[in-house]
Structure formats: structure tokens, C-alpha cells
Amino acid sequence: MATAEGYLRRLTRRLTEDPAQRDVEELSDEAAQTGAQRAIDCQRGQEVTMVGTLRTVEANAKGCASGVRAELFDGTxxxxxxxxxxxxxxxxxxxxxxxxxxxxxxxxxxxxxxxNPHYEIQH
Known part of the structure; x- marks a missing residue:
């Protein structure tokens, strides 16, 4: 009986929660599972490994005369x-x-x- 109640509670939560918040939680959980660092915890000068989703990608962006600039978001x-x-x-x-x-x-x-980060495309 407790299993059915737990399932119903999880289903109700998934249907009523904000999809953007759910995406943030999933990204943050995935980063933690891969052993990557959370972007919010990283400091200037530090060697970092991060996992996230590209929100935007611009070629020859303002302030980047000849290059590609992308925004990586990891949930934090x-x-x-x-x-x-x-x-x-x-x-x-x-x-x-x-x-x-x-x-x-x-x-x-x-x-x-x-x-000039080293990168691997995740599936």
C-alpha cells in the first residue's frame, strides 16, 4: 500500500512542479553523479570539470572578435x-x-x- 501512495505522491509532484525547476534539479543531480564540479562552487584559476547543457551558442560574438562563445548551465x-x-x-x-x-x-x-575548453559531447 505504501508503494502505491509513494507513486501517487511522486506523480502528483511531477505534474504540479515547475518544469524549469525540475530541469535544474536533474542537471544538478547529473553533474553530481558524474563527479563533475558544480559551477557555483568553482573559483577563478581553478582547474574544473563540469557537466551541463548549452543554453546559447554565438559565433563571432560581441567581445569575441573571432571565436565561438557558448553559455553552459549545470543547474547551479x-x-x-x-x-x-x-x-x-x-x-x-x-x-x-x-x-x-x-x-x-x-x-x-x-x-x-x-x-578553449576541452569538451566531450554527452548523450
């Missing part, structure tokens, strides 16, 4: 990925899930960034 914070000297990178597109490695820096506006 966003980090800008910058590939200098690239016009396009196959597989780097909005909605794609990535595992990235690199040294965390900052953009001119103070937000977190990783320049």
Missing part, C-alpha cells in the same frame, strides 16, 4: 565557454549536453568563463 550557475579563433565548432549547439574541462577565468564583465 552559468559559465561562458569561449573558443578563440573558431568560426564554428561541429556539435556545439544550443541544447547539447557537454562535459568540459579547463581553467576557470573571468570575462571582462566579471562572469565565469573557460577559454
Amino acid at each position: 550557475d552559468s559559465v561562458t565557454l569561449v573558443w578563440l579563433g573558431q568560426r564554428r565548432i561541429p556539435g556545439i549547439e544550443s541544447g547539447r549536453k557537454l562535459l568540459v574541462r579547463g581553467r576557470l577565468g573571468k570575462l571582462e564583465n566579471g562572469s565565469k568563463a573557460v577559454y
